[in-house]
Amino acid sequence: MSKLEGIFTPLLVPLDDRGQINEAELRRFVSWLIERGVHGLYPNGSTGEFTRFTAAERRRIVHIVTEENAGRVPVLAGAAEANVKETLFACQAYADMGARAVAIVAPFYYKLTPESVYAYFAEIARNSPIDLTLYNIPMYASPIDVATIRRLADEFPRVIGIKDSSGDMAFMMRMIAAVRPNRPDFTFLTGWEAVLIPMLMIGCDGGTHASSNVVPEVTRKMYDLYRAGDTEGAMQWQYRILELFDAMLYPFEFPDGFRAAAELRGFHFGGGRMPKTGLQRADEKALSAVLHCILADFELVNPPAAGCPVRHGDIGQDKLQQMVHEVFHEMKNRGIL
Amino acid sequence: MSKLEGIFTPLLVPLDDRGQINEAELRRFVSWLIERGVHGLYPNGSTGEFTRFTAAERRRIVHIVTEENAGRVPVLAGAAEANVKETLFACQAYADMGARAVAIVAPFYYKLTPESVYAYFAEIARNSPIDLTLYNIPMYASPIDVATIRRLADEFPRVIGIKDSSGDMAFMMRMIAAVRPNRPDFTFLTGWEAVLIPMLMIGCDGGTHASSNVVPEVTRKMYDLYRAGDTEGAMQWQYRILELFDAMLYPFEFPDGFRAAAELRGFHFGGGRMPKTGLQRADEKALSAVLHCILADFELVNPPAAGCPVRHGDIGQDKLQQMVHEVFHEMKNRGIL
Amino acid sequence: MSKLEGIFTPLLVPLDDRGQINEAELRRFVSWLIERGVHGLYPNGSTGEFTRFTAAERRRIVHIVTEENAGRVPVLAGAAEANVKETLFACQAYADMGARAVAIVAPFYYKLTPESVYAYFAEIARNSPIDLTLYNIPMYASPIDVATIRRLADEFPRVIGIKDSSGDMAFMMRMIAAVRPNRPDFTFLTGWEAVLIPMLMIGCDGGTHASSNVVPEVTRKMYDLYRAGDTEGAMQWQYRILELFDAMLYPFEFPDGFRAAAELRGFHFGGGRMPKTGLQRADEKALSAVLHCILADFELVNPPAAGCPVRHGDIGQDKLQQMVHEVFHEMKNRGIL
């Protein structure tokens, strides 16, 4: 089978008014992404809030995604469950559904030593009916270190790649230096779109980027420009995606900023699975207006009716400025100004 | 209903050879603990590896525990599930099973802001059919800060207490100072037995201690001595429990050291749900010999056949020394020495 | 020589309008503290901002303090300099000035391994003409771990104690368990007054407390009550000192809150060595009004003219409330209300 490469979308999951999976919208979203050029789909990732769904819902999500995809792009299915036995059941289920591979996050909640992280992945790799990629996200789960990655890559052909969301460039280089000599087929994907182009330069094969839920055209274009040798062009987009990424990531609980921005592309994502206070909802609305302006600059949506002031790069100030802007607009509309 | 107080055991879960819940052993264990004086039982805590069981298994554990308990002591059931809706289903189920209250850990994996932590617990408290306690374990889950605790305690009578596993004495005092004036009924339990007696001195109502799976007589005795005014006697045990706690906690993956020590009390806990390498199994065996000697000093088990050298308090050195000791014993047995 | 015990004051340093050491005020302050019962003086600690003075100024501070003290209480002089050679010169100088011992903070800026921390202190201990205490403050300097403390205590009689500012009770117990069997004379002082009484209960000999610059009567009373067996009385003060400590520590840069509070006791501490923005000065003024009210509750100063509203324990809210209170007072004064 061919090596995984390019931009994979860790899919957001649209919910209906009752908080249930909105199947119709998910299908529409999947096809929309494929049409805009994503190279692959990655359901049940952190962006897909896999921990907030039940085991049955996680299976249903992959089922919908693979069915709607209908073989158009490779599907990398998040398969981590409560324990190895349950995870292996999920691996089998996703193999049967036609996933290209599964992605398994390192054990979380408990923070484990490298030896335990190795033992965990080794047991899965030994028994999995489908190729698997490791998923390193040290801010949320036990870290996977370089020695462990090399050990797993050297011992298990079933382990075909790693997604790393640390954003640490030197760490990625250490992994590549340790693994590639023995496993030239091994795939390295970054989960940190803030540095996608530099990651491609040091040898990554692509990325799984939450932002590709929102601007799939842009993440694809960045990849294509870089592969075509236009580093400068790619870097210009890199700086713009950084602004968007920061505005979706930091002022919101993850992945709510990405959900809010994807709404602006014309999908109904619903309220999310975590309860929110009134204060939070108001804040999200104000932040969403800034996201609207950033997306308008990308020429992917029309600017808001009130227009957009010049941004200053500090999301707190930009939010405030946008709110003032809207109030003035409203006052003008009402003939007060 | 009466206030929660005393020592609650966050139950370890015995597994059989296939890694399934060993019901008979769990029942035997529950009764053994109650007979040795624990004030309450706490299934589905971190010690009970709740994240490594399926939703159905978590329910089955509480079912077995409440049934075997048969009303003898209050049961505090860990009820955190994938999302609020599933958690509320579990709350209802545990209320029906006769649990005294549920314990809900703060959201984990994603690290949330205080406002989101508040929103989460508020939504549960608003709808729960059973009293609930908050569970703060910042090393594994989103932290619950003092302002959030006060807010929840002030607004929701259903929130009746907090278990804090940070071990931070000043933090516990800040919580008590913030909450008790308005809610004298609110229960403060520490999850850090290393400092149980100091925590009682500053006003805690008790603790939920993994060590009480291993030495329920000792944690009970500490509590009783302190309540009876014998601070000095209680502190002598405190120093001894600290040695045991450290030896079970740090050189093992949690909660494997507690499982290994509880085995020495005569229960079959099985191999655990996480795979282990041969290296890890050998290391656990060597460490278990040190635990055996510590428990022998408590006069709760017979010393190992090879006897016990004097310990030096550094678990690594103690392990090495014990291994040398055993080799000499074996050589003597074989007539080599 | 007798064992160090009791409450040592890590002296704040009064500055004049040009930012120079205010000798007259420092002398007055030293005598005031001794008269209010502190057991010892500790110049050149973190509270004394030792890093912000030149080597010559540090010597001058100890000179003034020891001279003014005139043998009334033991002086523990902070002697850390740029390197071991310079530190040993300072040790000699402070020995000549009559200091009882020196205190040496673990190496800072670079974060060192335990082996290097050991090598550093061993070299000093081997050559020092005066007893020395270790100073562990892991939030600012390389941590000193239990094995290192034991090693140093076992090998060097010159090392007579440790001051630990981690506030970690279990860590203090581990140190005591590791060191005291071989060195019953070794002194354990806590630098975290938030938990002074619990620290005395587990066996500490006393503390070096920034708060004793502000309320030397209170820290002394806490110590005396506990030693006299009145744990409950001591704990009541413990909760009150916690409120004061938190209000001086968290909303200010350290040690500016302690400087602001000590000003309220009638000393001129000057503006500090670090530049401040106008925003910071305004904020400190507002926070100082809350400190004024807390100290008035201790009946150590008169309440502010505007009076004090009830505090809620959240320093941000208390500050706001106090500001509103003052504005209303001012408006009444001017006949507006």
Add this chain to the structure above:
Amino acid sequence: MSKLEGIFTPLLVPLDDRGQINEAELRRFVSWLIERGVHGLYPNGSTGEFTRFTAAERRRIVHIVTEENAGRVPVLAGAAEANVKETLFACQAYADMGARAVAIVAPFYYKLTPESVYAYFAEIARNSPIDLTLYNIPMYASPIDVATIRRLADEFPRVIGIKDSSGDMAFMMRMIAAVRPNRPDFTFLTGWEAVLIPMLMIGCDGGTHASSNVVPEVTRKMYDLYRAGDTEGAMQWQYRILELFDAMLYPFEFPDGFRAAAELRGFHFGGGRMPKTGLQRADEKALSAVLHCILADFELVNPPAAGCPVRHGDIGQDKLQQMVHEVFHEMKNRGIL
């Protein structure tokens, strides 16, 4: 004056047998570096162990360096002293010596808020007789955040650049995005040679690299290759410098690995200012043999007499392997094998 760019060497300081500055060797070293192509010199940085010298020694180091340099390359002099007044004296002294600019590390020991970090640099910038660069090294000192950098860059023309040693690529991009629009002359230098080429790609002007003490030819070549458009060639060296950097950085206390490697280039650096145990000295010797082999691969030194086995990239294993290799070599030499 022209913008700072290229590779600056944060100079190691050679010591004599008594631990004093070895002036002759320092002069020889300075000229050697310049001849091998470094673009500038940076005395009194973290690599230069500025905290371990006295204020007088720091001045002497800059004096020697500027005198020996004799205007050949720009000198960036580390000028942080105990407080602002002392720092300004140093700024004046270094201006008089002919330094191009000074570098000021953010306040350390105490961890300050952004507002205080701003106030500190603003006070210096307002009064400095010489251009200054900020130095952000969050692992050792208070972090400088993006808003603070922008504020300082916007307000003070004297602030002409920043050296950032976080190695965080996205952070560097955020700084560049925030500052460059208003200050196109502002210099961005990375202190993390592990990612030098990616940093140049995102727009950095160069770096100050401890490794350039050891392999000034290589860091210069990397810079030149990248500037000449040969990204691939530059990246090949990047991977090789990463191996060297990791081997000098992680298994040693900083900057001892760099000192050990620079010794291999033919300079006498002496034992360092921090005491070491026998264990540490033996370990450094063994690690030094690995460094010797890496440098031999760069064809900058002859390989060790015993030869070099193939390295595996894990420094611990490489060290062991090298030791075995040397023992075999020695045994062959003695005719045992």
